[in-house]
Amino acid sequence: MIITCKCGEPLTNKIGYKASPRFDKEDSNMLAGSFSYIKCSRGIVWDQDKYIKQKKLIVVAKEDILQEQVPKFETGMGCCDLDWEWVCSCGEYLGHFNFDCWQEKCATLIPDKIVLCYKNK
Ligand SMILES: [Zn+2]
Numbered sequence: 001m002i003i004t005c006k007c008g009e010p011l012t013n014k015i016g017y018k019a020s021p022r023f024d025k026e027d028s029n030m031l032a033g034s035f036s037y038i039k040c041s042r043g044i045v046w047d048q049d050k051y052i053k054q055k056k057l058i059v060v061a062k063e064d065i066l067q068e069q070v071p072k073f074e075t076g077m078g079c080c081d082l083d084w085e086w087v088c089s090c091g092e093y094l095g096h097f098n099f100d101c102w103q104e105k106c107a108t109l110i111p112d113k114i115v116l117c118y119k120n121k
């Protein structure tokens with residue numbers, strides 16, 4: 001299974017087709033080779049106001065994200081690594097990179113914006 005944008009752009013390497021057990025923000029980093037869901041509650045502030053209307057988000061590990069999707073880090077995009085919006089080349093806002101030293105080395109994706117692509121890959 002890979003994750004793509006609705007425009008067809010691939011976003012991840014091949015990852016497991018079943019969601020791994022609940023990703024706990026309090027746990028260590030997101031495991032590579034899988035994806036998971038997190039519930040959005042008031043207690044979780046993943047990204048300003050953009051996630052508030054989402055019931056859940058998909059989480060993928062940093063290692064599973066295609067390199068070409070990841071913007072080059074520049075000052076202001078986080079303190080030492082990306083704490084930054086994930087925007088597809090088609091211009092769609094997909095989620096957020098949480099790569100900074102205090103974050104979980106994962107990206108959070110908005111389920112409505114992406115496709116879990118089970119065929120072929
Ligand atoms: Zn940092």
Ligand SMILES: [Zn+2]
Binds near residue numbers: 088
């Ligand atoms: Zn796209």
